[in-house]
């Protein structure tokens with residue numbers, strides 16, 4: 001958030017004092033008025049509670065409360081740190097005949113009864129967990145909507161971590177730029193619907209970004225008139241075992257829809273693969289003996305042969321994507337196993353596999369997967385640094401981190417994707433994009449984007465259980481949708 005603060009400071013120096021806060025509060029009040037009108041038919045007479053902390057976040061909330069009071073809302077501000085409430089905001093609210101209280105008991109009763117609550121406890125200036133005086137509001141029952149000012153209080157703006165409790169918002173109105181904490185779980189799950197209000201801030205070069213349709217469309221490989229299957233790229237898939245032949249089919253299904261010109265398969269499930277997908281080239285033996293490929297996918301359903309397959313793929317001079325059992329094996333070997341590589345490596349762990357990789361990097365016992373899910377950004381960054389590889393960390397928010405420091409958060413997806421085998425499809429898809437020539441960060445983030453859309457497409461609206469094969473089957477439709485201007 002340091003870059004956001006610097007941009008704000010620079011802009012503020014050029015504007016009359018308070019301009020940015022006025023813009024922020026006006027946008028906030030407009031959203032609140034829309035919500036109240038939607039819920040109650042009008043703003044007039046509705047009950048609004050403003051939770052105001054000690055900084056500018058509280059100032060935004062108080063000014064917005066004043067604007068709603070001027071439209072006839074019955075507004076009560078609860079000051080959490082009375083001696084440090086924003087003086088201008090407080091004066092504006094009083095002038096608009098808003099009520100002010102410092103009593104927690106009154107505040108909590110008001111909070112529970114309100115039609116709408118403005119959470120202005122703390123914004124990007126928050127550090128550590130919510131302070132004791134604010135915690136009861138995160139736990140209290142309420143009947144109205146909660147609108148978070150800039151960020152749900154208690155969520156870390158930079159990382160999405162929630163150290164302790166946080167306010168659960170229905171809507172978050174964020175100012176100037178999306179904070180990473182609004183995009184990455186667990187923080188993202190506290191934010192509700194996120195609305196951006198422009199305040200004239202030149203967005204700083206973000207440390208964490210998210211692709212949109214147009215970005216992905218620009219990345220997707222499209223065959224030209226001169227293309228042939230080899231020039232489009234061949235992706236090698238080393239996957240499946242006697243125990244898990246299905247993983248091979250799913251990884252191949254993902255790879256067939258990923259833009260490579262051909263898919264080559266090595267492994268024990270060759271017969272099943274060819275029966276289902278006659279277009280796949282099958283080779284005996286491991287990656288070393290297979291013909292030329294432009295990228296390898298190693299590990300889905302890996303079983304017995306995965307150690308040898310991983311060693312052979314890593315010894316090649318083409319990009320390698322390591323998934324599933326391949327990651328468990330890599331965790332045993334540690335980062336040194338990648339030290340001699342001349343081409344990039346892409347790791348696609350879920351948090352359980354991430355724990356094994358971290359244990360392999362640091363020695364010692366693996367961290368708990370749940371702890372890693374609570375700190376997704378830090379986990380992906382640390383793995384990328386330790387293994388000097390691009391890391392796609394899967395789960396409720398998918399985060400892609402490059403060893404160079406770039407991080408992308410995937411904005412698509414649905415929890416219906418939490419179905420066996422959907423990760424295998426993702427691995428094949430991302431490997432295919434690698435073979436087609438995309439850089440690992442682009443291949444991983446474009447694959448996650450398409451996979452998330454395909455999951456939504458397969459689950460349908462309002463959503464129903466789906467299968468990994470259906471997710472693969474939905475890829476052509478979402479590919480077309482992304483390419484439709």
Ligand SMILES: NC(=O)C1=CN([C@@H]2O[C@H](COP(=O)(O)OP(=O)(O)OC[C@H]3O[C@@H](n4cnc5c(N)ncnc54)[C@H](O)[C@@H]3O)[C@@H](O)[C@H]2O)[C@@H](O)CC1
Pocket residue numbers: 008009012020021022024053054055056057058060084121122123124125126127128129130131134149150151154175199
């Ligand atoms: N700087 C600007 O130009 C603008 C800032 N804006 C608002 O200003 C906010 C940032 O304001 P501030 O820098 O004053 O910081 P905040 O208001 O976010 O928080 C700082 C205050 O909260 C207290 N605090 C810190 N951690 C806490 C915790 N965990 N629990 C409870 N209290 C805690 C601190 O003691 C400090 O007084 C933004 O999020 C945004 O809402 C907007 O008005 C737009 C313009």
Ligand SMILES: Nc1ncnc2c1ncn2[C@@H]1O[C@H](COP(=O)(O)OP(=O)(O)O)[C@@H](O)[C@H]1O
Pocket residue numbers: 324350393394395396397398413414415416417418419420421422423424425426451
């Ligand atoms: N709660 C969730 N919300 C959204 N996506 C999820 C969720 N849980 C899992 N996913 C996605 O589903 C896929 C599951 O992959 P993985 O864990 O490898 O499963 P499998 O090994 O069974 O294929 C990943 O793409 C992951 O990001």
Ligand SMILES: [K+]
Pocket residue numbers: 057119120121122123148149150151152153
């Ligand atoms: K807030």
